[in-house]
Amino acid sequence: MRQIFFDTETTGLEADKGDRIIEIGCVEMVNRQLTGNNLHLYINPERASHEDALRVHGLTEQFLSDKPKFAEIVDRLLEFLAGAELVIHNAPFDIGFVNAELKRLKRGVLTDHVASVRDTLLMARDQFPGKANSLDALCRRLEVDNTKRVLHGALLDAELLADVYIRLTRGQDALLMDDHGDASSGESEAAVEVVDLSRFELPVLRADEAELAAHTKMLTDLDKAAGGSCKWRAFEPSETVA
Missing domain, CATH: 3.30.420.10 (Ribonuclease H-like superfamily/Ribonuclease H)
Known part of the structure; x- marks a missing residue:
C-alpha cells in the first residue's frame, strides 16, 4: 500500500x-x-x-x-x-x-x-x-x-x-x-552468524519468598475481581516449588 x-x-x-x-x-x-x-x-x-x-x-x-x-x-x-x-x-x-x-x-x-x-x-x-x-x-x-x-x-x-x-x-x-533509502534486504540476514546456544549454561533465577507472596496476592485480587471465576486456579499446583 x-x-x-x-x-x-x-x-x-x-x-x-x-x-x-x-x-x-x-x-x-x-x-x-x-x-x-x-x-x-x-x-x-x-x-x-x-x-x-x-x-x-x-x-x-x-x-x-x-x-x-x-x-x-x-x-x-x-x-x-x-x-x-x-x-x-x-x-x-x-x-x-x-x-x-x-x-x-x-x-x-x-x-x-x-x-x-x-x-x-x-x-x-x-x-x-x-x-x-x-x-x-x-x-x-x-x-x-x-x-x-x-x-x-x-x-x-x-x-x-x-x-x-x-x-x-x-x-x-x-x-x-x-543508505539508499530502501528497506533492509534479506542479504544482511543471510550474513548473520549462527550461534550454538547449547554451549552456554543459562542461570535460572527463581522468585524469592517476597516475590512469590506478591504474586499470590495479585492472583487472589484478580480472582476476587472476577467473582471467583478465573480459570487459572484449576491449573495451579497444590504446592509451590521454591
Whole structure:
C-alpha cells in the first residue's frame, strides 16, 4: 500500500478568506517502509503571511518571492499524490487549503486525485481521549524525537507524522532504511552468524519468598475481581516449588 504523509504551511488559518499555501511536504511510505521518495515544495503565495503564522513557520515574503506559484507546481503535486492514501494530522485544515488552490485553477478537489484520506488527529483522539493530541504532544507521548522542530516545516512535520503513525498503529518500533533509502534486504540476514546456544549454561533465577507472596496476592485480587471465576486456579499446583 502506498501512503503519503502530507503537511502544509500557510499564510494564515482561513483559506476561504484568501490565505494561501506556502510550503508542502510529502513523505512516501510503501508497505509501512519509508522509500526516501519525498516531495518538498516552497510556493509563492502572492501575499504576505499573518504575523502569527510567520512566527510559526518563519517563511518570509522575501524568501518566497522567487518561488513558483501554485499553478506552476500543481501538475507535479497531483502526479505525486495520484492513487495514494494521504495521511494528514488534522486533515480538514490541509485539504481545505489544497481544495481552495485547486478551485482557483478549476482542477476539482483533492479527493478526486487520491485513493483516500486518513486523519491521524482522529486516530489519536480515539486512542488518547481527553488528552492533548497535537503533533508535538504525540511526539512526546510516543517518544518520537522532535528536537529539530524549532519552527514548523512541512517536510519535517510530514516525517515526524510518519513516525508517529507507525507508533500509533503499533506496526514496528522504528522506520528503518539502508543508505539508499530502501528497506533492509534479506542479504544482511543471510550474513548473520549462527550461534550454538547449547554451549552456554543459562542461570535460572527463581522468585524469592517476597516475590512469590506478591504474586499470590495479585492472583487472589484478580480472582476476587472476577467473582471467583478465573480459570487459572484449576491449573495451579497444590504446592509451590521454591
